[in-house]
Amino acid sequence: xxxxxxGLVGLGTVGSGVVKILDRHSADFxxxxxxxxxxTRFVDRNEQRAVDLGLPMGxxxxxxxSIIDDPEIDVVIELVGGTGFARTVVLDALRAGxxxxxxxxxxxxxxxxxVMETAEEHGVDIMFEASVGGGIPIIAPLKRSLASNxxxxxxxxxxxxxxxxxxxxxxxxxxYDAALLEAQERGFAEADPTADVDGLDAAAKxxxxxxxxxxxxxxFSEVPAEGIRSISPNDIAYASGxxxxxxxxxIARRTAEGIDVRVHPAMIRNEHPLAKVNGVxxxxxxxxxxxxxxxxxxxxAGSLPAASAVVGDLIEVVRHIxxxxxxxxxxxxxxxxxxxxxxxxxxxxxxxxxxRDEPGVLGAVAGIFGENGVSLGSVIQKRTDAEGDxxxxxxxxxxSESDVRAALAAIxxxxxxxxxxxxIRVEDLS
Amino acid sequence: xxxxxxGLVGLGTVGSGVVKILDRHSADFxxxxxxxxxxTRFVDRNEQRAVDLGLPMGxxxxxxxSIIDDPEIDVVIELVGGTGFARTVVLDALRAGxxxxxxxxxxxxxxxxxVMETAEEHGVDIMFEASVGGGIPIIAPLKRSLASNxxxxxxxxxxxxxxxxxxxxxxxxxxYDAALLEAQERGFAEADPTADVDGLDAAAKxxxxxxxxxxxxxxFSEVPAEGIRSISPNDIAYASGxxxxxxxxxIARRTAEGIDVRVHPAMIRNEHPLAKVNGVxxxxxxxxxxxxxxxxxxxxAGSLPAASAVVGDLIEVVRHIxxxxxxxxxxxxxxxxxxxxxxxxxxxxxxxxxxRDEPGVLGAVAGIFGENGVSLGSVIQKRTDAEGDxxxxxxxxxxSESDVRAALAAIxxxxxxxxxxxxIRVEDLS
Numbered sequence: 001x002x003x004x005x006x007g008l009v010g011l012g013t014v015g016s017g018v019v020k021i022l023d024r025h026s027a028d029f030x031x032x033x034x035x036x037x038x039x040t041r042f043v044d045r046n047e048q049r050a051v052d053l054g055l056p057m058g059x060x061x062x063x064x065x066s067i068i069d070d071p072e073i074d075v076v077i078e079l080v081g082g083t084g085f086a087r088t089v090v091l092d093a094l095r096a097g098x099x100x101x102x103x104x105x106x107x108x109x110x111x112x113x114x115v116m117e118t119a120e121e122h123g124v125d126i127m128f129e130a131s132v133g134g135g136i137p138i139i140a141p142l143k144r145s146l147a148s149n150x151x152x153x154x155x156x157x158x159x160x161x162x163x164x165x166x167x168x169x170x171x172x173x174x175x176y177d178a179a180l181l182e183a184q185e186r187g188f189a190e191a192d193p194t195a196d197v198d199g200l201d202a203a204a205k206x207x208x209x210x211x212x213x214x215x216x217x218x219x220f221s222e223v224p225a226e227g228i229r230s231i232s233p234n235d236i237a238y239a240s241g242x243x244x245x246x247x248x249x250x251i252a253r254r255t256a257e258g259i260d261v262r263v264h265p266a267m268i269r270n271e272h273p274l275a276k277v278n279g280v281x282x283x284x285x286x287x288x289x290x291x292x293x294x295x296x297x298x299x300x301a302g303s304l305p306a307a308s309a310v311v312g313d314l315i316e317v318v319r320h321i322x323x324x325x326x327x328x329x330x331x332x333x334x335x336x337x338x339x340x341x342x343x344x345x346x347x348x349x350x351x352x353x354x355x356r357d358e359p360g361v362l363g364a365v366a367g368i369f370g371e372n373g374v375s376l377g378s379v380i381q382k383r384t385d386a387e388g389d390x391x392x393x394x395x396x397x398x399x400s401e402s403d404v405r406a407a408l409a410a411i412x413x414x415x416x417x418x419x420x421x422x423x424i425r426v427e428d429l430s
Numbered sequence: 431x432x433x434x435x436x437g438l439v440g441l442g443t444v445g446s447g448v449v450k451i452l453d454r455h456s457a458d459f460x461x462x463x464x465x466x467x468x469x470t471r472f473v474d475r476n477e478q479r480a481v482d483l484g485l486p487m488g489x490x491x492x493x494x495x496s497i498i499d500d501p502e503i504d505v506v507i508e509l510v511g512g513t514g515f516a517r518t519v520v521l522d523a524l525r526a527g528x529x530x531x532x533x534x535x536x537x538x539x540x541x542x543x544x545v546m547e548t549a550e551e552h553g554v555d556i557m558f559e560a561s562v563g564g565g566i567p568i569i570a571p572l573k574r575s576l577a578s579n580x581x582x583x584x585x586x587x588x589x590x591x592x593x594x595x596x597x598x599x600x601x602x603x604x605x606y607d608a609a610l611l612e613a614q615e616r617g618f619a620e621a622d623p624t625a626d627v628d629g630l631d632a633a634a635k636x637x638x639x640x641x642x643x644x645x646x647x648x649x650f651s652e653v654p655a656e657g658i659r660s661i662s663p664n665d666i667a668y669a670s671g672x673x674x675x676x677x678x679x680x681i682a683r684r685t686a687e688g689i690d691v692r693v694h695p696a697m698i699r700n701e702h703p704l705a706k707v708n709g710v711x712x713x714x715x716x717x718x719x720x721x722x723x724x725x726x727x728x729x730x731a732g733s734l735p736a737a738s739a740v741v742g743d744l745i746e747v748v749r750h751i752x753x754x755x756x757x758x759x760x761x762x763x764x765x766x767x768x769x770x771x772x773x774x775x776x777x778x779x780x781x782x783x784x785x786r787d788e789p790g791v792l793g794a795v796a797g798i799f800g801e802n803g804v805s806l807g808s809v810i811q812k813r814t815d816a817e818g819d820x821x822x823x824x825x826x827x828x829x830s831e832s833d834v835r836a837a838l839a840a841i842x843x844x845x846x847x848x849x850x851x852x853x854i855r856v857e858d859l860s
Binding site for chain 2: 017021024025028029031032033034035129135136137140141144145146147148149150215273276281288289290291292293294295296297298299302304305307308309310311312313314315316319320322323324325328329330332334335
C-alpha cells in the first residue's frame with residue numbers, strides 16, 4: 001500500500017471538516033479501504049486557522065508554492081471557494097501533474113471546461129462531488145451508476161438556506177424577513193444572503209448537474225435564476241389549499257429544442273417526493289430512460305457533510321493512483337446541445353396581484369390575460385387588510401413564458417393594479 | 431477506444447432489459463462515455479427467449495462453455511439468479527479471468543466471500559449494484575463516495591412487493607389477502623410470494639448492504655427475518671392513530687456489541703423520510719458519522735431499472751479494462767464484527783391481542799407483562815365483531831426482545847387470550 005501525500009488549500013468550514021475526518025479515520029481507511037493518504041501540507045492566508053486546528057506548524061504556509069512545488073504531493077484539495085485564487089490553485093496544481101479534489105461550485109460552473117481540459121492534458125483526476133448537495137453522492141452516481149441511462153431530467157432542491165426558510169414559512173407562517181433572520185441566527189444563512197435567496201448558488205449547482213446529466217456543457221451564466229424574495233406566507237397558504245408545496249427548485253430537462261435549465265420558486269404537487277424535503281435538507285430527483293425515477297437525499301451543507309464528499313473523492317483519487325489509472329473518468333461533455341431560452345417555456349403560472357377593490361377590476365385583468373393568449377384556470381379573490389385593497393390569485397392554464405410576461409407587463413401598467421405580488425411557475429415534474 | 435466483448439447468461443426479465451439498453455444506447459456509450467462494449471454471446475437454457483429477443487442465432491447457445499471458453503470475452507453478465515447454476519457461472523467466469531457483473535442477491539448474500547475472493551485471486555472485477563434496490567445506486571455510493579464515513583446504520587425498504595401491499599392496506603384498507611391478490615394481478619408479486627412476504631428477499635439484500643457498510647461479512651443465514659403475513663388493516667389504523675406508518679424494514683446498525691441486523695415489519699414515525707416511501711418504490715436510508723442522514727430512493731425492481739444498474743456496472747468494468755485497473759475496488763470486508771442475536775434487541779413493542787371480552791383479562795395480561803419485566807406505555811381496548819371477543823393493543827416501553835418473547839409465551843398460554851394477532855417493533859430510526 002503506497003502512502004499518498006496531499007496538500008490542502010483553505011482551512012475554513014469544509015477544510016477543518018476534512019482535517020477532522022482524516023484525524024479520526026486515517027487508520028480505518030488503510031484497514032478498510034486499503035488506502036493510505038496523508039495531508040502533509042496546508043495553505044491558508046490566515047495562519048491562526050492552522051493554530052486553531054492544532055496543525056504542526058512546519059506543515060503550514062501562506063504560500064501556495066509550498067504545495068505546488070512539493071514533488072511528493074500527488075493530490076491538492078482546493079477549499080478556497082470562488083473563481084479568483086481558487087482557479088489559480090486548481091489550474092496550477094493540475095499543470096504540476098497533481099490531481100485535484102474541490103468543493104467549488106462557482107469554479108466548476110464557470111470554468112469547468114478549462115479545468116476538465118487541463119486535467120485531461122496532464123492525465124490526472126479532477127473530482128468535485130462536494131460542489132453539489134454537500135455530502136449527498138450525486139455526481140459519481142450520475143457519471144457512473146446511471147451512465148447507462150439517457151437522463152430526461154434532474155430537478156434539485158439544492159440550497160438548504162432557502163429550503164429552511166420556505167419550510168419555516170410553510171409550517172409556522174413566518175414571513176420572508178422573519179424566516180431569513182431565523183436562518184441567519186441559526187447559522188444557515190450568511191450575513192449577506194444574496195447568493196442563496198436570489199438562487200445564484202442553486203444556479204451554479206444545476207449548471208454542473210446539467211452538464212453531467214446531458215453530456216453537454218452548461219455554464220452558470222446560462223442559467224436564469226429567480227429567488228424567493230417575493231414569496232409570501234399567503235402564497236404558501238394558497239398553494240397548500242390547491243395541493244401544492246412551494247420550493248426553490250433547480251431544474252434541468254432534456255427537450256427536443258435543447259436543454260431547459262432554470263432556477264426559481266415553483267409549486268409542486270404535495271405527493272411528489274421533492275415536496276416532502278424540508279428544512280436544511282437537499283434532494284436531487286433524477287429521471288432516466290431506464291432507471292425511471294430516483295432521488296438522492298441528505299444534508300446539503302455543513303462542515304462534515306461537505307467534508308465527507310471531499311474525503312470520499314480523495315479516497316477515490318488514491319485508489320486511482322494505486323491502480324495507476326488516473327483520469328479514468330474525465331470530461332464527458334461530448335455533446336453540444338443548445339440551452340433553451342426561458343421565454344420558450346410552457347407551463348402553468350400562479351399569479352398573485354394586489355388590486356384596487358372595486359367592481360370590474362377582476363374582469364379587466366382577465367381580459368388582459370386573454371388578449372395576450374393566456375387562458376385562465378382558476379381565480380381566488382380576497383379582500384386584504386389594507387384599506388380598499390383586494391388580493392387576486394390566478395392560476396393560468398398552460399401558457400408560454402413570453403405570453404405571460406407580456407400579459408404581466410400590461411397588467412402592471414393597469415392603474416387599478418397596485419402590485420404584482422408574486423409569479424410562481426406550477427411545475428408538473430412527472 | 432478498445433471494443434470490449436461481453437457474454438450474457440440468462441435472458442429473463444433483467445436480461446432482456448440489458449439487451450434493450452445496449453440496443454438503444456451502445457453508440458451513446460461510445461460517444462458520451464468513451465466506452466465501446468458489445469455482447470457477443472448469449473446463453474440461456476431456453477432458446478425461444480433468444481428468438482423472442484431477435485438475437486442473431488449464431489451468438490446464442492444453451493452451453494455456458496460457449497462463453498467461458500471464448501478468449502475474446504472479458505466480461506460475463508450473470509442474470510440467472512439463485513445459488514445453483516448461477517454460482518457455477520460466476521465462479522467459472524472469474525476463474526477464466528473474466529470480470530463478472532451480476533444482479534444476484536442470493537448468491538452475493540450467501541457465497542459473497544467465495545465470489546469476492548475468487549475475483550481477487552484472478553485480478554478481475556465483480557460488480558453487483560443490481561442485487562439491491564434495482565436501479566438505485568447504493569452499492570457504489572457506499573463503497574466509494576461514502577467511504578469517508580463510519581456508517582452507523584443502513585435501513586432499507588428494499589422489497590417493492592411488500593411495500594406495495596402495505597401501501598394499499600394503508601391507503602384503501604385492503605386486508606393482506608386482497609393486497610396480495612392485487613399485487614399478483616399487477617405483476618408485482620410472484621405466484622409463490624414466499625420470498626417477498628416472508629422477508630427473505632429483504633434479508634439477502636440487507637446482508638449485502640451490512641457487509642459493505644460495516645466492512646464485515648454478514649450472510650443471509652445470519653439475518654433474522656419476519657414477514658408481513660400477520661399485519662392487518664387494524665394494525666395499520668392503530669399505528670396511524672399513534673403517528674406511525676408500518677413498513678417492512680431491513681435494518682443494519684453498528685452497535686458496541688456487534689452488528690444488529692434484521693428484517694421485520696416496524697412502526698416508524700410519519701415524519702421519517704422512509705415513512706413516505708410508498709407503492710413499489712424502494713429507499714435506503716444511511717447514517718454516517720460525517721455525512722449525517724442520506725437516503726437513496728427509486729424503483730427497486732423491474733426489467734429496465736435493474737438492467738440500468740447492470741449496464742452501469744458493465745460500463746464501469748469496461749472503464750477499468752480500458753484503464754488497466756481491474757480489481758481496483760475489491761472486497762472491503764476487512765473487519766470481523768460479531769452479529770448480535772436479536773434476543774438482545776431493546777426497543778418498544780406494539781402487541782395486538784384478541785381476548786375474551788370479560789372483566790379482569792386486561793389486568794391479567796398487564797400482570798404477565800409486568801412479571802416478565804416488560805413495562806407498558808399505552809393500551810387501547812376495543813370490542814370486535816366476533817361475539818365475545820375484544821381486541822387489546824399494547825405499546826410497551828423500551829424492553830428487551832427476550833423479555834417480550836417470554837411475556838408473549840405466557841400470554842399465549844393464558845386461556846382468556848384467543849390469539850396474539852401481531853407483534854410489531856416500534857423503531858426509533860434517528
